[in-house]
Amino acid sequence: MTWDGPTAAWWQGEVEGDPAYRRDVDPLLAELLDGVVGGLTLDLGCGDGRLLQQYGAVGVDVSRDLVRVAAVRGPAVVADVGHLPLAADAMTAAFAVLVLEHIADPEPFFAEAARVVAPGGTLAVVANHPVFSAPGSGPFVDPGDGEVLWRWGEYFDRGFSNEPAGTSSVVFHHRSFGDLLTAAADAGWRLERLVERALDPAGDPLLAAQTQIPRLIGAKWRR
Numbered sequence: 734m735t736w737d738g739p740t741a742a743w744w745q746g747e748v749e750g751d752p753a754y755r756r757d758v759d760p761l762l763a764e765l766l767d768g769v770v771g772g773l774t775l776d777l778g779c780g781d782g783r784l785l786q787q788y789g790a791v792g793v794d795v796s797r798d799l800v801r802v803a804a805v806r807g808p809a810v811v812a813d814v815g816h817l818p819l820a821a822d823a824m825t826a827a828f829a830v831l832v833l834e835h836i837a838d839p840e841p842f843f844a845e846a847a848r849v850v851a852p853g854g855t856l857a858v859v860a861n862h863p864v865f866s867a868p869g870s871g872p873f874v875d876p877g878d879g880e881v882l883w884r885w886g887e888y889f890d891r892g893f894s895n896e897p898a899g900t901s902s903v904v905f906h907h908r909s910f911g912d913l914l915t916a917a918a919d920a921g922w923r924l925e926r927l928v929e930r931a932l933d934p935a936g937d938p939l940l941a942a943q944t945q946i947p948r949l950i951g952a953k954w955r956r
């Protein structure tokens with residue numbers, strides 16, 4: 734599976750067409766980066782570069798097609814977040830929006846971010862909540878009383894699921910919350926803020942009936 738070709742085209746249509754990115758995802762990142770000013774900022778998995786100008790960031794992404802679009806908006810290069818073409822301590826902050834769940838192992842992600850962000854620097858991550866990414870998880874309606882409940886699926890194990898993406902599909906990797914936070918701590922990241930959010934109920938009629946199902950996480954670490 735690659736993020737080039739039809740998947741790149743799908744993602745551009747998705748992010749432009751779905752108001753949830755502007756309504757729920759982007760404000761969470763802004764909240765996490767509030768007060769983080771100055772220096773060089775890295776957008777890990779920058780996609781089409783839609784956030785580069787806002788944060789004056791340099792982007793890296795594994796998709797050649799998306800980097801071609803991103804490079805019109807700001808500096809962007811093709812690279813894997815697990816092997817960054819940057820010197821140690823080169824950046825003052827890094828962020829990743831909806832990227833962590835597409836990476837097979839979180840350890841190289843956190844380790845590389847810790848290598849390139851200077852001591853005292855920030856890492857901000859917005860991602861799908863692990864409750865949402867567990868294979869076999871999903872909403873279901875209690876036939877007894879109509880209440881919308883959540884099936885946890887295979888929550889405790891690492892795993893993945895393939896989700897349709899236009900004519901293609903994308904892989905969502907899953908690890909439990911504990912697993913994820915331990916991977917970050919092992920790489921030397923000190924947690925400063927952890928936010929769990931539901932999506933605006935307007936976006937999903939089924940979930941509108943149950944607003945206590947977490948959908949997004951936002952985490953801010955300090956090196």
Ligand SMILES: C[S@@+](CC[C@H](N)C(=O)[O-])C[C@H]1O[C@@H](n2cnc3c(N)ncnc32)[C@H](O)[C@@H]1O
Pocket residue numbers: 736744748777778779780781782783793794795796799812813814815829830831832835836
């Ligand atoms: C859902 S998109 C999010 C894009 C962007 N962060 C945004 O919010 O618009 C996921 C992005 O992660 C990138 N990606 C996936 N695996 C990657 C990796 N190992 N290294 C770098 N980028 C990766 C994809 O190419 C894609 O652009």
